[in-house]
Amino acid sequence: MAAGTMVSRLSGYLRSLLLAAAIGNVLHADLFTIGNTVPNMLYILLAGGVFNAVLVPQLVRSMRNDADGGEAYTNRVITLAALFLGAVSVVLVVAAPWVMSVFLSSDYDKPALAEQRDSIVAFARYCLPQVFFYGMFALVGQVLNARRRFGPMMWAPIANNVVSVVVLVGYLVHYGPVPQADLSAAYSSGQEAWLGLGATLGIAVQLLVLLPFLRAAGFHYRPRFDFRGTGLGHTLQLGLWTVLFVIANQVAYAVVVRLASGGTTRGGSEATGYTVYANTFLIVMVPHAIITVSLATAMLPLLSSQASARDLPGLATSLGRVLRTALAVVLPFAVLLPVIAPDLAVLLWDYGAARSTYTLYILSLSLFGIGVVFFTVHYLVLRGFYALERNRTVFWIQCVVAGTNVLAAVVLVARTDAEHTAPALVVAYTASYAVGSVLSYLVLRRVLGGLRTPRLVRFLVRLALVTAAATAAALLVARVLPGRDEPGHLLALVRLVAVGGVDVAAFLVLARALRIGEVTAVLDTVTSRVTRRGRR
Numbered sequence: 001m002a003a004g005t006m007v008s009r010l011s012g013y014l015r016s017l018l019l020a021a022a023i024g025n026v027l028h029a030d031l032f033t034i035g036n037t038v039p040n041m042l043y044i045l046l047a048g049g050v051f052n053a054v055l056v057p058q059l060v061r062s063m064r065n066d067a068d069g070g071e072a073y074t075n076r077v078i079t080l081a082a083l084f085l086g087a088v089s090v091v092l093v094v095a096a097p098w099v100m101s102v103f104l105s106s107d108y109d110k111p112a113l114a115e116q117r118d119s120i121v122a123f124a125r126y127c128l129p130q131v132f133f134y135g136m137f138a139l140v141g142q143v144l145n146a147r148r149r150f151g152p153m154m155w156a157p158i159a160n161n162v163v164s165v166v167v168l169v170g171y172l173v174h175y176g177p178v179p180q181a182d183l184s185a186a187y188s189s190g191q192e193a194w195l196g197l198g199a200t201l202g203i204a205v206q207l208l209v210l211l212p213f214l215r216a217a218g219f220h221y222r223p224r225f226d227f228r229g230t231g232l233g234h235t236l237q238l239g240l241w242t243v244l245f246v247i248a249n250q251v252a253y254a255v256v257v258r259l260a261s262g263g264t265t266r267g268g269s270e271a272t273g274y275t276v277y278a279n280t281f282l283i284v285m286v287p288h289a290i291i292t293v294s295l296a297t298a299m300l301p302l303l304s305s306q307a308s309a310r311d312l313p314g315l316a317t318s319l320g321r322v323l324r325t326a327l328a329v330v331l332p333f334a335v336l337l338p339v340i341a342p343d344l345a346v347l348l349w350d351y352g353a354a355r356s357t358y359t360l361y362i363l364s365l366s367l368f369g370i371g372v373v374f375f376t377v378h379y380l381v382l383r384g385f386y387a388l389e390r391n392r393t394v395f396w397i398q399c400v401v402a403g404t405n406v407l408a409a410v411v412l413v414a415r416t417d418a419e420h421t422a423p424a425l426v427v428a429y430t431a432s433y434a435v436g437s438v439l440s441y442l443v444l445r446r447v448l449g450g451l452r453t454p455r456l457v458r459f460l461v462r463l464a465l466v467t468a469a470a471t472a473a474a475l476l477v478a479r480v481l482p483g484r485d486e487p488g489h490l491l492a493l494v495r496l497v498a499v500g501g502v503d504v505a506a507f508l509v510l511a512r513a514l515r516i517g518e519v520t521a522v523l524d525t526v527t528s529r530v531t532r533r534g535r536r
Helices: 002-023 027-065 071-094 096-103 111-127 130-146 151-155 157-174 189-216 232-270 274-284 286-308 312-349 358-387 391-414 418-448 453-480 489-513 517-535
Strands: none
Touching: 002 027, 002 151, 002 157, 002 274, 002 286, 002 312, 027 071, 027 096, 027 111, 027 130, 027 189, 027 232, 027 274, 071 096, 071 130, 096 111, 096 232, 111 189, 130 151, 130 189, 130 286, 151 157, 151 189, 157 189, 232 274, 232 391, 232 418, 274 286, 274 312, 274 358, 274 418, 286 312, 286 358, 312 358, 312 418, 312 453, 312 489, 312 517, 358 391, 358 418, 391 418, 453 489, 453 517, 489 517
């Protein structure tokens, strides 16, 4: 899973690089980025929480308890989901202008930005069918996960990225990068169709790639419409609280998008908005996506089994182990980010239309890491609640998180200028998940009667010492190497490899010296896989 996610992310960064080169990172870029992001937000709002958090425990239980190994239950779920998502996607496309008004700053109501608003609505119409494809991809992936076929769902997004890269290369060849004078301009109808339909095609291909693996996993889909009296009511009852959880989360994110969309309408080429916020978030989520999501996906069936057997001590032990392993990767990366952010920004975004404005990414990139650390803890602890079917508790915790995010975002954006809109939203994100991680951990510890907290504290103390020493060594190398002020691409790459290499080497050596077993376990797993592949 981690390998698939890593390759997927790398291909995703190529897509991000091409997109920045083609459309920049200010207002012109926000038009497409917001129009293409809203479908994913709406999928998560309408169905994502149920699919990702509720269905795996239910699928595992149906496989264990049903005479047919859960096949009839799964067929009903897929049929019901396809009908629901298809109908919703049609309604959303028709209602695109009203849907987008929720996510856009009031600045877009001004006559001077009428063409830009029309472009966003056009992108939304082309991209909103993605709600169906996102939903079916998540559902098919969870069916595979419940059968312990974890790899395909992690590898399938590569197909989406390949399609996106082909679409963007064609766009650059045909239209070229947006001129510096047009960084706030709207798109032509041809450009809207090219980018919008290309984005939706990528998500559709991502789903199609998964379908052959269902049969290989021993599952054969047959539409079933006999929904009554089949256990779906219990699933939907659990899903109700998850839907409320997602609504709270997405309301907060809608506020973030709306505030971010106002940044680039106010500040010209020196403003930061949703594109900067979203692209930096994509980068900082690398260790979370590679390690945390892989661990959580693999562990959720086990946690569900332990919860079903009422093995609460076992569940606490398993969850504690996952927490420590994830933090062993995420925390060092987060602390290193401010050191490598300038060189990383050069390598990722100093191209084409974004060449004159790539420095706008640096501050947000530097600040985001610590927020992801808190998010990782919160994310993993919630898997424990989901395994216990404590979805109502998750909803109330997320209300606190969402409320903190909205309050902090509104206050901070109001007190800053257009250039610092994205960094202000990053600080709000960090504050919300700092509150969420502490609250969710304390509540689950009470529910389970303990979460091996003393062991976690001892681990964190040793990890903090190792991380501080390794980052100090990396910072020294970064200051000694030439090119700190105006590095070219090659020099930035050399600096990044050198600084990152020193940090990783120092971290691993010190981790072994202090016997941080979670770090050495990850390293041993990777090296053993590489060694086995080398012998083949």
